[in-house]
Amino acid sequence: MLTKEEIDARLEELKDRLPESILKELREELHKVKLTEEALESIIDEVLKRYEYAKVEPGEAVGVVAAQSMGEPSTQMTMRTFHYAGVAELNVTLGLPRIIEIVDARKKPSTPMMTIYLEEEYARDREKAEQVAREIETLYLEDLLEKSEIDIVHQRVNLYLDEYEMRRRKVEMEEVLKKLGSVKGVSVEAEDNVVSVVPEKTATIKELRKLENRLKGIHLRGIKDIRRVVLRREGDEYVIYTEGSNLKDVLRIEGVDITRTKTNDITEIQRVLGIEAGRNAIINEILDTLNEQGLQVDVRHLMLVADMMAVDGTIKAIGRHGVSGEKASVLARAAFEITVDHLLHAAVAGEYEELEGIVENVIVGRPVKLGTGMVELVMRRELEEAKEAREAE
């Protein structure tokens, strides 16, 4: 009987021939049984054989298979789905529109959203989690106003602050006054919850209106682009969901878990965390969208799509502006979309057609370099000549 150590030592030798996950599973299974050396060898042989069988053959059209594997389930998706992530009106584009959005590599998703996880100490404590949430949500002066009015006679703009909102958002009067104090060319008077802003020079109605709008737009606190936050309890921790996305600034906030916090804006992930993170985000987002609709697609297909989209170091779209539009062959591009434009441009630029790819060979009616068609025979002439010479003798 072999000991566990002996089995491990034998498996270690297979490190270059089998992937980690299979080795791990194999090790776990082998530890459960008693084995002789021959038994172990025959198991390993069988595993290696099965693994080699399972590999994709050279020349297999993996792209087409991936396209079909993603395309077929997509037809079963609901055309327009909006999902309410958690509590209250936080809606997120899902379903087919979301898939299209990802694959087209849109610069901004139609509903940007962040999931912000908190560090241990903040995630357990509602008070602290709320404090982080307040720090993140943008707050403009307008959000605190009950109403505002222009007083032409006294040459001023009166801002009526809503006490309830002030209390709810934990904003002090001083904070507002301090912000207003930094506005140039005006003086500020406060009385109870009414703040009057008086221009130093005599102003026309038009100028007062302009001033009123400018005051309303004063940014009090929070992170740009994050419009709403929703705090939600998940298991034993609090998680913040936001409408709007700004990964870079959110990660800088004290208490935010930088390892798990994510956004559904893939180009933003690429910008902030790099292309590899962007690639992973594409896989996760497509997979989540499909799974949410109850569709199962093998990740391998999605990995291929994500890898294609990320080869160049930036996220590029599948389709005529991205992957397909950058094919080397004129005929392949013309066969896809905007045929005439491609042919015309190719003629003007004097492009060559190498007839290396699949589509172009289908068009001209030659065997395609795919599967068994990929193999070419090479004859070693000197051997053949020697053979002929021998036969002649």
Place this chain on the structure above:
Amino acid sequence: MCKGVVDVRRVVDISKHELVPKHEVMSEEEAKELLERLNITKGQLPKILKSDPMVQKIKAKPGDIIKITRKSPTAGTTIYYRVVVNE
């Protein structure tokens, strides 16, 4: 006037994020060995921009090959290579 408050709160180490795999710059010999083993030129490798946050972090230069150890749902871990390019 309504610029956000720019406060330098904390430096974020992006390599700690779960979406970011391990990036390493390969030495000259390793890079040469790799290209020979795969029988390809540098230009045939997938690319990564010089301005990529992870490239900046590990201070790689254009022309360097970066070894990326990805976590794979199917194979456990896989190794991927990218060459650093100017925009």
